[in-house]
Amino acid sequence: MMTVSQQEQLPRCFVFKKGHSEGRTHMKALLGGKGANLCEMARLGLNVPPGLTVTTAMCEEFQRCGGELPPGLWEDVLAALKEVEQAYGKPFASTEQVPLLLSVRSGAAISMPGMMDTVLNLGLNDAVTANLAKHTSPRFALDCYRRLLDMYADVVLGAEHSLFEAELRAVREAAGVKFDVELSEEDLQTVVDRYKAVYKQHGLVIPDDPHEQLRAGISAVFRSWNTPRAVKYREINKVTGLRGTAVNVQAMVYGNFSDTSGTGVCFTRNPATGEHQLFGEFLINAQGEDVVAGIRTPQPIKEMQKTFPKIYDELLANTTLLERHLCDMQDCEFTLQDGTLYMLQTRNGKRTGPAALRVATDMVGEGLVTKEQAVLMVEARHLDQLLHPQFKDAKAYAPAVIGSGLAASPGAAVGRVVFSAADAEAWKLRGERVVLVRHETSPEDVGGMHAAAGILTSTGGMTSHAAVVARGWGKPCVCGCDGLAIDYKAKTATLGGVVLKEGDSVSLNGTTGEVIQGEQELTEAGASVLLEQFMEWVDAVRTLAVLTNCDTPEDALFARKAGAQGIGLVRTEHMFFGSAARIAAVRSMIGAMEVDPAAAGPSLAEIEAFQKDDFEGIFKAMDGLPVTIRLLDPPLHEFLPQEGDALKALIERLARELKTDAAMVQSRLASLHEANPMLGFRGCRLGIVHPEITSMQVRAIARAALAAQAAGVSAQPHIMIPLIGSIDELLHQIRVVRAAVADVTAAAGSAASIDYKLGTMIETPRACIVAEALAHEVDFFSFGTNDLTQMTLGFSRDDAEAHFLKFYQRHGVMAFDPFERVDVEGVGALMRMAAERGLRGADGKLTLGVCGEHGGNPESIEFFNSVPGMTYVSCSPLRVPIARLGAAQAALKAAKAKA
Template identity: 50%
Template sequence: VFGNTGNDSGSGVSFTRDPATGEKILYGEFLLNAQGEDVVAGVRTPEPVLRLQVEMPEVYRQLQDVRHTLESHFHDMQDFEFTVEQGRLFMLQTRNGKRTGFAAVRIAVEMVKEKLISADDAIRRIPADSLSQLLAPVFDASARKTTQVIARGLPAGPGAASGKIYFSANEAEAAAQRGEKVLLVRVETSPEDIRGMLAAEGILTARGGVSSHAALVARQMGKVCVCGASELQIDYSTNTLHVRGQNFRKGDFLSIDGTTGEIFPGEVKTSPSDVVRVLIDKDLTPAESPIYRVFAQLMQWADQRRTMDVRANADQPDQVGHAVAFGAQGVGLCRTEHMFFEGDRIDHVREMILAENADERGKALAKLLPAQRSDFAGIFKALKGLPATIRFLDPPLHEFIPHDEASQRDLAEKLGISVDRVARRVKELHEFNPMLGHRGCRLGIVYPEISEMQARAVFEAAAEVQAAGIKVRPEIMIPLVGFPKELELQIEVVHQVAARVQKERNVKLSYLVGTMIEIPRACVVADEIAKSAQFFSFGTNDLTQTTLGMSRDDAGSFLPRYQEEEIVRQNPFAVLDQGGVGKLMETAVKLGRATRKDIKLGICGEHGGEPDSVKFCHQLGLAYVSCSPFRLPIARLAAAQAALKN
């Protein structure tokens, strides 16, 4: 057939629904007096297919009939090509149409209502990861067209963000307090940057992978993040960023797309997510948002079908509130060290680290106790009876103290000690491989007073909230256990403190004590560890590092080539390595249940929000997965898909 035989002929490409929004309209483009290749070649600008109502009204009516016929037959949105020859319509080909995440949800939900598909079909066909598009802010389409990409990194926290560049967490926080929109730009982030990250619209780093500190914390906070943008040359001494011949100074605007990893110069206008506005910001009602209503319907169907619980990784009461709004059934990981950077708490932490004996450490920890107790109470109240897995201190102590001379002088002056003492302690804490050094349960064994303080904070908070009539379900998690005796020693501390608090407060508290399974030895001796542990939670971030012998922060230099050579098919820090790490998990599950049949099993690494990994956890028979609050809808849908597959 020929569409180039005159103005009563033409060719076009169309969708049976809008692939961007999911709206039930004929959507596409056509050219009069043209062949199909002319439509896509870009030589002439096509017209919207709706113009056919004017140019060829009978053809347009036939296309509407065809649209209905195609969807009735294929039960999905179709992308089809057509040609009109001298007023006669010819259909050339059709296929299932590609669509955005929002369109996928809207089309599926509306097709259920139209009785074209079942709710089960709707759950199966929506890529779980695509739900991130419904939660993330996006760049305004017209504004995006007027700017150019200047660099690319790894998409680590979905959404769009524009802000003024600040290179330090303190300056970012101060600027945000002045009302500025801030973009925190770092070579890489550390726990000291938490407050700046919290204040920022988005986070951009030159180093680090999708499981780096920046990426993990950004996803937990729901922040836009691009990491590992290796082209960026950041100079802290001059507060400048150089990339592809362009220089940016502190205070200049930069924009990042955490969904694609793209970086743009200047300020690019963004639009917020309706789902976040309804659930978190609460400045929009469900009745005012069709987007939210289709999202809520899909989540209802998913929750009715999944058999695994979905928890959240959250460290503060406000994060827990967000998590519950997104459907969390508890907290699967509360990283207590993230609480240390609020207000002046870091000074007490540093005082504890610099202490020269147990008495001095005890005095510093006593100053931290009220703050930790208050945070735990806030978390328990926000959970309203849902369980909370609280991990005791995990990072090595050197992460909490300053390493530059000026900051060490400030700290010495604040604590009333000599600079030499600070510098000496910093030197003493230096480790060649801190990830495998003095951290996790090893801290609690050498300094049991740290575990005692954290246990007291948990139990006093639990007693306080329980006295207010709110059910409390704390689950204390001891990190980095590889030897059964390590866990036994820490459990003894926890039980002793629990007994004292219950006696002091004249209260009975119900709690569990378990461990994070994050090193290979723990997996192969899980039957011995389960004699003491009431639950296992797989910390797959570190379990992946220790099993593969790869640093998540440094693997970006060779993983792309590994994927090209098919050594690994996917980034193992983003998608669980089922053939290696997964087999260790299977071993731990089998051994753990052999010793303790009712042991509670979960996962709290970021893999808990990745669809394929969630489905693997379902196959293992885990009780729950836990992930960042803003990935909860993805985990809920993936868990439902896993249940339907089985």
């Protein structure tokens, strides 16, 4: 891979022609995907129209120069154009010989189909058109001219395409024909005249000088890099770090030349199924935009075998060569001009999840790629499609889409709209599937979230409470749906002009973020022989273990089937919402802690019994595998109702239980609310102020481990202390943990023992700094990257998403969402520091892992794979296969970088 400084020393324009090119496929960052592959096709000797590529670096410079071509670039373009003219054998825009005309196309390093601009037939004016007519035919020349006038006005001058479409439609109607190809020479002359009239009427000017047209066309393509649709595409697809688009200036070849001409697009394999056959469409007597516009219905590529059998054979040979050479399924564009085939573009073809899996495994079987290469061919989104329920026909529901938000948790959900957690649980008890619709969710909603088939919120980001919990449970979730207006009192929501009442059916596509009115048909995902084979290849190359974040025995069993090698995070607080009895006991405990700590015994014992049963079930599900249990972490006020009748009833109940007045209870509970709870009374601070909470939870873990062992289960508890910032905090909690374990084993008899490990969650910057001291006392560090990101950046993850993070990304202040992909420069630097110091403090005998949400993000996993001593990542159950794939790809990339 070239560095930026190396790229700056290269030419700003690269010429390609059949049999020769200076460009290479590994120069994709500089030449763009299209330019690099054009160079490669030319080098392979395919019949590629000659051309030149202006590099992506020039797009970056163009923006810096205020929308002007950088100094000296135009001279470089003219010099490169001379080489193209020589290769073509005719001069650009000649008024005497057959003129060379040009196409000007975009081409970023990452494919962005349809997002940026193109100008075809560039170089025509009245004189050049007349000359072209003399050497070919008047009808053909006029057809090219009217296309240029339309595209130039649209792309370069910013005029409405509809102005020209209206004139063309009027001429077709007057001529009594349906398609442009049926227009006569006279009709096309009329079209050209009417287009010129549009120019005059709207003050538009197309330069008569073909070279000025070219200069303006290159500038227009560079400008299109920052059009709203291109920016939005990059946001949606998380395309970051690119310098801009390259510009490909290429000799025109003409699919509209005659009835023995045409244009088409084909894939070397079926992009929907992966079937090994040429797949695509072509259109006779047309240019490329005709296929895209859909004015005429293209023919299946197979029909070329009948219409142009020799050309079909040549196309098949070319595409087969490209697939074998580039070692991936290809998406090719081609033009047939009067019986001669030209290859215009190739790129790795976009495909569905099922197709990606089949292409990768088939290519291994065919000997085209190795198993390691196949692992790199399947993307995380492909596994998402394979592992989550999907809508049976996404095209069919398109008219019913009423809004969209963040695709927070993948999959498809259908259910009846409800607006409270209580209603969600009640409706589910009646056998109904429901979608929980909220402004935002809180731990108070967990029961309803668990009951719901899907979750829709009007606020919150990709790591909001709703998103994190939904992913952990594998529930489709759409967050941050800005247009969603909720009226809780009326039990209605309005989105996209549609009013949704309680009980109305709605569908969520958590993979795309779409909200769809009505009940859409679903199809279940299932494991396949191909997927199992592929995952064996994945596991053979990865070096990081993949654990899961889950809180119930059912989720643990699911995660284990998905390939989890243990549990990296059990969030004990999630267990508290499993039933009304549990949350009541927790609230009694909180009330006692605040009013009369001596009265907390009964509620603590009740919670301990609940937790012991849960932990025992998890140990059994994870028999022989590590189970990392985080002690209580959230602020206590999150377990309390916030207002209204529920809070009033709780205050009255606690007053009765504690034999005190309601005003006292109300005052004490109110004191729990904090201005900044993320940095407040939570984590180890709770356990230090109320050690009985830590002791209760550890006793539950120890009793569960002994019970599991008695049942023949190999229980491996790893007890994790959260939010440590100092060695004294850690030592305090270690003493409490060890004393509680000792009490349980002593009570069980002299033969009882528990093989447990003790660790801490590294989630504060100070913990990273003092990691060497902490490591002396523990067996493992687990990085809580969610909170570490918040504290390092000083961002509240929900508020940042709602108020400024999108703006930052859109305007280049921040390239990506740091709560979705780890911030390597900041958070990553702290993690490296903590790892290195921790390993030094423990003489290398320290296990390192990641349990934050980043543990399921492939780009983050690539970084974690590089951190010294890192042994595992942990993620939600449904993301386990994706994390396995990410870990394998990270290992392969690291090995390649070292080679």
